[in-house]
Amino acid sequence: MTARIHQWPVRLLFMLAGLFPLAANTAEWPDGAKIAVTLTFDLDAETVWWNDVDAMTGNPSSISHGRYGPNVAVPKILAVLEKHNVRATFFIPSWVAEQYPGAVRQIAGAGHEIGAHGVKHISPLQLTREQEAATFAESVRVLGQISGKRPVGYRAPSWAFSNETLKLAARSGFLYSSNLMDADEPYVHDNPPGLIELPVSWVLDDAPYFWFDEDSWNKTIHSAASVEAIWQEEFSAAYDNNGYLNLTMHPQIIGRPARLRMLDEFIGWMKGHEGVWMTTGSSIAVFIRGQQGRSP
Template structure:
């Protein structure tokens, strides 16, 4: 089926497929807390909150996926793999995809190229050492891509990313303006992330409002229905320490059943979706990079940031 209203007018799904869906899990465990605040290592209760993911939730989720006979994509920080090697091996043994998710779920915003390369390489080494995995997919910690990230990924053999939020279906994009090298992007959406529905721990994260699993399931099913209707790609992001709690895990299995029931919905890993997209995408997008404009007499802040304006400098999209 040809995608309705997509960026690429010739993008199509395999014969008999109307749309695609993927259940993805970011196995952050203790890593995201420690990256945010290393002092949290002394907070026994907080660390136990995170450990629930690999110790209890991942086995539960693997059982659900086995019952439902679907394969999923698990994005695993290198530190998580080192701390919980048996859990990572169980994911691999279950036939699921392992993707790269940083080493310590590092803060990515504004880091330099050399630092980011070190994070990538350390995570790659850990996944390979622990489980023999060489991932082809990447999801940036906090979904925070830098403009240098795509080039670093291509240099290391990655074939797709799932961190950006600017599409309803997979697309191909140039790693740099004018570059012949490209990646497949499988977009995500904050509305399809369990963190926004359930995440809470005093003094660390969340608003204190923990939503009902039935509300989250209804919202996610509506998104799946809409993507199915337009021939798009629905990607759900879950964190085991959040969505593996009993009532949420039950709602997740109900959601899987609902998404599977959609006629012609291809439920699979991001790797398989990316492989298909790589074979059919013709348009290569170049992302706009914005410059902050100034008036001639505008003051400059101490960090070098200019003040004022709201225009942009657009780079021309290239067609492949």
């Protein structure tokens, strides 16, 4: 009898736990989807390999790696996305858009989103406030002109930030930022108010696994299969929590044949799950803005 009495508080706890599940995530995606996924590509081209940004010089071999992005990788990536009928987001420095307008039009023409990624991929920390503000204006002008659509998403070059970056983005009419690592779900910034954040993570970025550092030889190249396994783990955990998966990739990196084959398989594997909402950053941001209640 005594034992039964002592069981009651435990039972009550279980009953309450059933009424109020421990999982804090109460996300509800459109049409009952169980997860939202964004595939994002930062089309840096030559810009990350310049030794001298003003003179635009660098090791010719490294620079050629940059050209691989728009010239070779982009058409192959677009073919993979088309095969799976998926729309993605490409963040593009406006200098790159001017050098490779054909690639930008091809991307936009296939229904993908074009977002801003600085002008020459210079860290905002190296710019004055006026110079940084000018990069937003330049991005809006150039990307809008070439793609036919005003960019609404902003990813800072190398995720580098000044104290003014987010305010400048909001003031320049951007709807969302995809730069911060303080959450694993989209949320609405308090300051600047209303700006949506689509958080990123190194674990969901192709660069830490594949970007070989030719100067120091410090970075190790991983097999595509090992990265696919990590990304599948991340997807599964997010899926179980009605969560969000935001992949950051670079055409010059993910566009190598074996890695692209992995991406192809990985997209197919994700889409094999029930209730996967795979879409552009702007679609997610518009949805979150409509909800206005998902701040962590």
